Amino acid sequence: MHPNELSVFLQTLQTIVGTAHVLSEGDLSAWELDWRKREQGKALAVVRPASTDEVARVVQACAAAQVSLVPQGGNTGMVVGSTPDASGTQVVLSLARMNRIRQLDAANLTVTVEAGCVLQTLQEACEAAGFLYPLSMASEGSCTVGGNLGTNAGGTQVVRYGNTRELCLGLEVVTAAGEVWNGLSGLRKDNTGYDLRHLFIGSEGTLGVITAATMKLFPSPKSMMTAYASVPSLDAAVELLGLAHQKLSSGLTGFEVMGAFALRLVRKHFPQQPVPFEGDDPFCVVLEVSDHDSEAHARALLESLLEEALQDGCVLDAVVAENLSQARALWHIRESIPLAQAQEGLNIKHDISIAVSRIPDFVRETDAAIQEAFPGARMVNYGHLGDGNLHYNVQAPVGADAEAFLRAQEKPMNALVYAQVDRFNGSISAEHGIGSLKREKLAEHKSPVALGVMRAIKLALDPHNLMNPGRVLKL
Numbered sequence: 027m028h029p030n031e032l033s034v035f036l037q038t039l040q041t042i043v044g045t046a047h048v049l050s051e052g053d054l055s056a057w058e059l060d061w062r063k064r065e066q067g068k069a070l071a072v073v074r075p076a077s078t079d080e081v082a083r084v085v086q087a088c089a090a091a092q093v094s095l096v097p098q099g100g101n102t103g104m105v106v107g108s109t110p111d112a113s114g115t116q117v118v119l120s121l122a123r124m125n126r127i128r129q130l131d132a133a134n135l136t137v138t139v140e141a142g143c144v145l146q147t148l149q150e151a152c153e154a155a156g157f158l159y160p161l162s163m164a165s166e167g168s169c170t171v172g173g174n175l176g177t178n179a180g181g182t183q184v185v186r187y188g189n190t191r192e193l194c195l196g197l198e199v200v201t202a203a204g205e206v207w208n209g210l211s212g213l214r215k216d217n218t219g220y221d222l223r224h225l226f227i228g229s230e231g232t233l234g235v236i237t238a239a240t241m242k243l244f245p246s247p248k249s250m251m252t253a254y255a256s257v258p259s260l261d262a263a264v265e266l267l268g269l270a271h272q273k274l275s276s277g278l279t280g281f282e283v284m285g286a287f288a289l290r291l292v293r294k295h296f297p298q299q300p301v302p303f304e305g306d307d308p309f310c311v312v313l314e315v316s317d318h319d320s321e322a323h324a325r326a327l328l329e330s331l332l333e334e335a336l337q338d339g340c341v342l343d344a345v346v347a348e349n350l351s352q353a354r355a356l357w358h359i360r361e362s363i364p365l366a367q368a369q370e371g372l373n374i375k376h377d378i379s380i381a382v383s384r385i386p387d388f389v390r391e392t393d394a395a396i397q398e399a400f401p402g403a404r405m406v407n408y409g410h411l412g413d414g415n416l417h418y419n420v421q422a423p424v425g426a427d428a429e430a431f432l433r434a435q436e437k438p439m440n441a442l443v444y445a446q447v448d449r450f451n452g453s454i455s456a457e458h459g460i461g462s463l464k465r466e467k468l469a470e471h472k473s474p475v476a477l478g479v480m481r482a483i484k485l486a487l488d489p490h491n492l493m494n495p496g497r498v499l500k501l
Contacts, residue, residue, distance in 0.1 A: 027091070027115070032070075035091050039073050039117075042083045047074040047123070057118045060109045061102050064463075067110035069096075069118045076123040078198060078206055078237045085235065086204030088117055094492045095119050097231035099142060099173030102165040104377065107230050107461025107497050108173065121172050124237060127151055135243045136195060136212040141172025141236050148241075157243040160187040160279070164361040172236045178228035180457030182357075185412030186279040186316070187244070189457070190227065197223045198238035202488040212240040225483070230459050231494040233487045249321035250279070251328045252314050252353035255335070255344035256307035260386040262340040263309055263411055267382065269340070270313060273331040277324070280314035281412030282360050287421075288408045291366035292359055301359055302345050311411070312360050314353075363408050367419060371428030373406065374439050376418040378447050379456035385414065392446045396420065399442060400435060415456035418443065444471060460498045469500050 027035065039048045049057075049072040058067045070093065075081045088095050097119045098108045110116040121142035128138040130152070137159065139148055145166040152159040161174060163181035173179070174190045175197070187193065196210045199222075209223060226233055257263045263283050270278050286306045293301055303310065317324035328346055335341035347353035367373050380388050389407060396403050402423030409416040420439060422431035444454050448471060460468050469477065477499070484491075484499055491501060 027070075027093075031091070035087070035093065036071060038087050039071065039084060042087065043073055043075045043080050047076070048072070049074075054118075057098060057101065057120060058109055060106045062104060062106075065106050065109065066112075067116075068112050068114040069110045070115050072118045072120055074120045074123050078124075078200065081119070081121075081124075081200045081235055081237050082204045082206050084117075084119060085200050085202070089202065089204055089490070089492060092490065092492070093117055094495050095231075095235070096494050097121065097172070097176070097235045099170030099176070100144065100165070100168045102169040102173065103177060103461060104375070104458040105455070105461030105463040107177070107459055107463075107494070111462075111496060119235060121170065121235075121237070125170075128238065130155055130157075130243075131212065132157075134212055135245075136240050137243055138210055138212070138238060138240045139171050140238045141170060141175070143171045145169050145171060145174060152243055153246065156246055158246045159193075159241065159243060161190060161193060164364065171239060171241070175227050175236050175239055176230050177459040178457070180410065180413070180415060182280045182282060182360075182410065183314075184410060184415070185281050186276060191224065193242045194223055194227060194239055195242060196240040197226055197236055199226050200235040200237055202234060202490070202493050206237075207234075210238060210240045228459070230461065230498050232484060232498050233493060235493075245318070247316035248318050249324045250314060250316045250353070251321070251324040252312065252347040252356050253328055253332060253344055254302050254310065254312055254347075254356045254359075255332065256303045256305075256310045256342045257340060258342055259308055260389055263311055264382060264386060265338070265340040266311065266313075266335050267411060269335055269338070270331055273334070274315050274327055277315045277317055277327065278313070278412070279316045280312065281410070282312045283408060283411040283416075284310050284312070284360060284363065285405065285407035287404055288363045288366075288406045289359070291370055291406065291421075292362045295366040295369040296362055299358065299362060300355065302356075303343055307342055312356055314357075360408070363406070364417075367406055367421065370421055372432045373422070373428070374420040374432060374436050376420075376440070376443050376454075377415070377456050377458040378418055378443070378452055378454060379413075379415045380447065380450050380452040382411065382414045384450050384452075385411065385416065388446060388450045388452070389416075389418075392418070392443060395442055395446065396439070400439065402426070403435075403439075410457075414452075440467065447471075462497050465496070465498060465500055468498070 124142040
């Protein structure tokens with residue numbers, strides 16, 4: 027863009043959102059650097075609208091100038107999907123100022139919220155009103171509702187409440203043409219043609235800009251009980267999960283698994299944090315039950331489950347949290363694993379999903395294949411066993427240069443793991459999305475028919491490829 031044209035373009039953006047909210051100079055790393063610090067982009071400008079109308083006008087201005095847009099929420103994504111490329115020609119559209127909770131409809135059990143609202147803020151507002159908004163994840167103090175929807179985020183309670191997609195009843199979206207689609211009705215039944223919300227959820231900002239959403243609420247449970255158990259194998263963890271489904275039914279809200287090495291990293295890097303069972307049991311699980319009867323009823327259900335599991339041999343030892351503080355401490359062990367990994371050094375991450383019944387065989391076979399191909403590699407295996415989602419990560423061998431290991435081995439490691447995922451009919455991205463990090467891999471592992479349909483949708487809705495180009499699809 028010619029300097030004079032750039033000056034006029036920036037002035038147009040300033041007229042729309044205010045001079046203070048168009049950032050084009052100084053340190054913009056908060057918007058340009060991805061969450062994992064793998065890639066540093068360069069933005070033409072960071073634009074911070076405060077309303078849907080301002081978003082629409084910004085999109086119109088960018089379309090007129092043929093400038094591409096990168097929608098951004100909390101910038102907590104794991105696949106380099108919400109930061110600009112290195113060209114210096116893209117506008118980062120930050121939704122951070124659009125953070126209002128517009129309406130909580132108690133009778134309809136819904137809340138309408140803007141895309142820039144931080145997840146934890148929404149959780150707390152709903153809790154104060156006597157309701158549960160169940161989406162929960164380690165980044166909830168930073169991630170935003172729009173980002174959750176754009177990536178169809180999962181988290182720790184998918185086993186009961188589903189991904190973000192299952193929680194959404196309607197969207198407000200600014201299209202690539204700068205038009206506003208208001209689909210915030212909050213209806214649970216509406217068979218009037220294509221369900222457009224599902225098109226935009228999980229599209230990672232490549233089809234339009236989500237500006238608000240109507241989300242489901244649930245009555246707050248009377249109690250939530252948390253247990254921590256050691257198990258002799260992944261097979262035993264799957265057996266325990268099946269038993270939990272039978273005994274707890276819909277009361278089972280969370281079921282997480284953690285491998286021995288993942289827990290060793292937590293003990294090493296966070297020695298002040300107590301971790302039950304100091305031995306090296308192969309796996310441990312955190313499970314949670316919610317109950318609408320009473321705390322005593324919830325505890326009785328959980329203790330009955332664990333007693334039967336101990337008798338059956340699928341649990342070696344177990345503790346039940348006595349209070350909320352202990353429950354949080356148990357969950358904090360699970361949430362500390364990614365931080366402990368980062369402290370240990372750079373690592374190769376895989377966010378995969380496999381049918382729960384096939385996970386033990388997948389891990390056995392893939393662990394063995396990795397050790398044969400990459401001797402000494404350390405497996406950091408943990409995740410949401412309740413819905414078949416593993417964070418199947420690999421740390422460099424002891425004493426190895428972690429950066430050099432990542433640089434030399436990431437591609438062949440990914441090829442091995444993803445080939446195994448294909449063999450087990452799984453997915454190479456369970457909850458993190460595709461972004462730019464997995465775009466090439468998607469083209470290798472997705473059905474050509476599916477890819478063709480996806481490209482047709484992208485070109486129909488964004489014919490000039492201005493909405494987060496280079497993400498998800500290779501056009």
